[in-house]
Amino acid sequence: MAHGEWPTRRGERVPGTEYVLDETLGQGRVTLACRVRDHDDQLLVLKVLLSHLAGASDIAERFLREARLFASFEHENVLGIADVGRITDGRPFFVTPWTKARVLASVIRSRQLPLTLDQAVAVAVQLTDALGAIHAAGAIHRAVHPGNVLLGWTGHVWLADFGVTSASLLPAITTPGEMYLEPRPEGMTDDPRADLFALGMIFYELFGARGPYPASDRGSFAARLRSGPPEPVGAMLDGSAVPRPLADLLTSMVAADPASRPASVWPVRETLRAVAARSAPRD
Ligand SMILES: Nc1ncnc2c1ncn2[C@@H]1O[C@H](COP(=O)(O)OP(=O)(O)OP(=O)(O)O)[C@@H](O)[C@H]1O
Ligand SMILES: [Mg+2]
Numbered sequence: 001m002a003h004g005e006w007p008t009r010r011g012e013r014v015p016g017t018e019y020v021l022d023e024t025l026g027q028g029r030v031t032l033a034c035r036v037r038d039h040d041d042q043l044l045v046l047k048v049l050l051s052h053l054a055g056a057s058d059i060a061e062r063f064l065r066e067a068r069l070f071a072s073f074e075h076e077n078v079l080g081i082a083d084v085g086r087i088t089d090g091r092p093f094f095v096t097p098w099t100k101a102r103v104l105a106s107v108i109r110s111r112q113l114p115l116t117l118d119q120a121v122a123v124a125v126q127l128t129d130a131l132g133a134i135h136a137a138g139a140i141h142r143a144v145h146p147g148n149v150l151l152g153w154t155g156h157v158w159l160a161d162f163g164v165t166s167a168s169l170l171p172a173i174t175t176p177g178e179m180y181l182e183p184r185p186e187g188m189t190d191d192p193r194a195d196l197f198a199l200g201m202i203f204y205e206l207f208g209a210r211g212p213y214p215a216s217d218r219g220s221f222a223a224r225l226r227s228g229p230p231e232p233v234g235a236m237l238d239g240s241a242v243p244r245p246l247a248d249l250l251t252s253m254v255a256a257d258p259a260s261r262p263a264s265v266w267p268v269r270e271t272l273r274a275v276a277a278r279s280a281p282r283d
Helices: 059-071 104-109 117-136 176-180 192-208 218-227 244-253 265-279
Strands: 020-027 031-037 043-049 083-086 092-097 149-151 157-159
Touching (some): 059 083, 059 092, 117 149, 176 218, 192 244, 192 265, 244 265
Antiparallel strands (some): 031 043, 043 092
């Protein structure tokens, strides 16, 4: 491998960092994700900005700014950012712990859901708390989708990663995670309620087994969103009914008009806790 080149084989160093490649995990629209080892042989995930985006607009600067913001706080349900920097060619990267957790996206795909109502509420509360911490830090996640939700084997949930930029700056291909994000009109300012929309999309699948705006691509998703109210929340996959206050909450979270959504994570948390309290076994 020539000096400064991206590693292709296990054990080769990511140029300009202390990390060596373990395996490539995947490439999205913005980043390449790799599992790496640090000097203590710990497994971590390193995500680097794709080279063709490094010179485009101000993405590299935004990526660094967001990574530093996310690295500046800790919360038990947010997968922490352990390191932020630039590789030799100047492209920014960040590093998170690697986990053995299951990714919610593959749990949904392989139909390993259903969770029971109580289990789904426990996941939902932790995701809501994660978003609350992110918004309290003055950040917006922008990539709340099931590929970034990690489910630990003992019930712990982490929200991973963050999104860097508005979709309009990037090539027009759709990645699976984007089918959960609010299709925003050009020029619309960033708003934490975009994260609540995406959280509501996940909740629909956790609780109701189907999404509010069935569509096969981003274009038909946006059209379906504009054409009328969301589909009603169905029964859970295990057959149990979704309590009415929870179903109403989910419908409001995915409202097309941000003004009709909960104003922050706090009302979401209240409703989830009330549902949890009501379904808890009584002595
Ligand atoms: N911290 C982690 N621990 C374990 N596996 C991970 C971790 N981060 C990512 N992965 C795995 O690597 C895959 C690719 O991750 P990556 O973050 O690049 O894609 P994504 O989550 O689908 O999209 P996004 O760019 O929006 O985060 C994930 O689907 C997951 O299987
Ligand atoms: Mg991710």
